[in-house]
Amino acid sequence: MAHYPIEPFKIKMVEPIKMLSREQRIQKIKQAKYNLFNIIAEDIFIDLLTDSGTSAMSDSQWAGIMRGDESYAGSRSYLHFERSIKNIFGYKNVIPTHQGRAAEALLFSTILKPGDYVPSNIHFDTTEGNIRNNGGIPVNCVIDEGLDPASTFPFKGNVDIDKLQKLVDEVGLDNIPIAMITITNNSGGGQPVSLENIKQVYKFWKNHNVPLFIDACRYAENAYFIKLREKGYENTSVKDIAKEIFAHADGATMSAKKDALVNIGGFITMRDSELAKRMISRLIITEGFRTYGGMSGRDLEAVAIGLQEGLNEDYLKYRIEQTAYLGESLLEQGIPIVQPPGGHAIYLDARSILPNISQEFFPGQALSISLYIEGGIRSAEIGGLMFAYIDEKTGKTIYPELELVRLAIPRRVYTRSHLDFVVQTVKKVMDNRHMLKGLRITYQPKLLRHFTVELEEIS
Numbered sequence: 001m002a003h004y005p006i007e008p009f010k011i012k013m014v015e016p017i018k019m020l021s022r023e024q025r026i027q028k029i030k031q032a033k034y035n036l037f038n039i040i041a042e043d044i045f046i047d048l049l050t051d052s053g054t055s056a057m058s059d060s061q062w063a064g065i066m067r068g069d070e071s072y073a074g075s076r077s078y079l080h081f082e083r084s085i086k087n088i089f090g091y092k093n094v095i096p097t098h099q100g101r102a103a104e105a106l107l108f109s110t111i112l113k114p115g116d117y118v119p120s121n122i123h124f125d126t127t128e129g130n131i132r133n134n135g136g137i138p139v140n141c142v143i144d145e146g147l148d149p150a151s152t153f154p155f156k157g158n159v160d161i162d163k164l165q166k167l168v169d170e171v172g173l174d175n176i177p178i179a180m181i182t183i184t185n186n187s188g189g190g191q192p193v194s195l196e197n198i199k200q201v202y203k204f205w206k207n208h209n210v211p212l213f214i215d216a217c218r219y220a221e222n223a224y225f226i227k228l229r230e231k232g233y234e235n236t237s238v239k240d241i242a243k244e245i246f247a248h249a250d251g252a253t254m255s256a257k258k259d260a261l262v263n264i265g266g267f268i269t270m271r272d273s274e275l276a277k278r279m280i281s282r283l284i285i286t287e288g289f290r291t292y293g294g295m296s297g298r299d300l301e302a303v304a305i306g307l308q309e310g311l312n313e314d315y316l317k318y319r320i321e322q323t324a325y326l327g328e329s330l331l332e333q334g335i336p337i338v339q340p341p342g343g344h345a346i347y348l349d350a351r352s353i354l355p356n357i358s359q360e361f362f363p364g365q366a367l368s369i370s371l372y373i374e375g376g377i378r379s380a381e382i383g384g385l386m387f388a389y390i391d392e393k394t395g396k397t398i399y400p401e402l403e404l405v406r407l408a409i410p411r412r413v414y415t416r417s418h419l420d421f422v423v424q425t426v427k428k429v430m431d432n433r434h435m436l437k438g439l440r441i442t443y444q445p446k447l448l449r450h451f452t453v454e455l456e457e458i459s
């Protein structure tokens, strides 16, 4: 039997949820054009769409909300926010943004020229979107193990240095103004990156004079995995591991909606003060003044507190073990998932669950929809619908290597019985999988299509 951790908190406030009937759910998904983003939250029973901005805040954070200083310039809450970030990340410049993608938009609009390449292990979808939106080309250089759902390699988020070298040889350093690493690697199954790898990647780019930025959304979960799995860090505190991570990069973007345990917020932080200055000019046009950047004082306060709570090792132990519990319980039922379980989510391997639906008919989306019909569960497709694109040279559609359905776990929100219900629901869908139908797109926008795409079932 899979192990369930004891929650290191008790519940002070509750939010009711309820399940619609099966007929209602079928009706709702049809009305939503088979896009789960179009279903209203009250019509969802268990919402595993994302772990982004869905955390339960602590009593300290709520107290901080009351203490928020709403001054336009130089508020006390901003100073607290800045102090909290510098204490962990160690860079001189901190720029608040309303969420992670705004930090990415600032970074890439400041640093990219059309035709530039941006390597990473695997870029997240908003990162890809922001790179493309500024004329750049995102390149994924994760190790091969990171693309094999069955590999149990402990650091499947690692960057393949040979792939970086190949990219440099092919496109030249003049066309690589910045490099990135995503920790944990969200689009590759929430898998961690080792400190050894971060150090190697930093050294590689430093030798070429290319700045390395970390997409740090889940840096605390990544640091905890390093403590668990990487030799030599067993006795190092997670906070010191985090500090060592950021000592081996030039800056970081972060969505505070993840490991800072808040519902909105983000920032970008970096060594280079000249670069920060250029970004602040843009920030003032698009987000707001440099001491609030699109956030209220109370939100800045909640981030300042949440960042430190996110590094608490009792919390992280619970967090990582809860995710592992869901993964191991699914495996016990014979359901194929990306192995080993990542930090914030379990990824169902839709390609092996639905081998009869070819990738052009979106097996991941078909699986995701059936989880809603069967149990009112909302999940996210991370496959062809999210990542396929048309190659401009050949006109061919390029599909991603992985076809996954993500069950993201909101932080401090669901209990063991919620997760047990999820496992039972996936099992039911698995037992009736021959009934599932593929889907066809009836409407799509140009970028980030999964948010607004409309589909129909193929009969």
Ligand SMILES: *Cc1c(COP(=O)(O)O)cnc(C)c1O
Binding pocket: 052, 099, 100, 101, 102, 124, 126, 127, 182, 186, 215, 217, 254, 255, 256, 257, 258, 265, 266
């Ligand atoms: C969520 C996320 C982002 C974008 O952050 P938002 O706050 O949603 O804009 C970027 N990178 C990764 C890895 C993420 O998980």
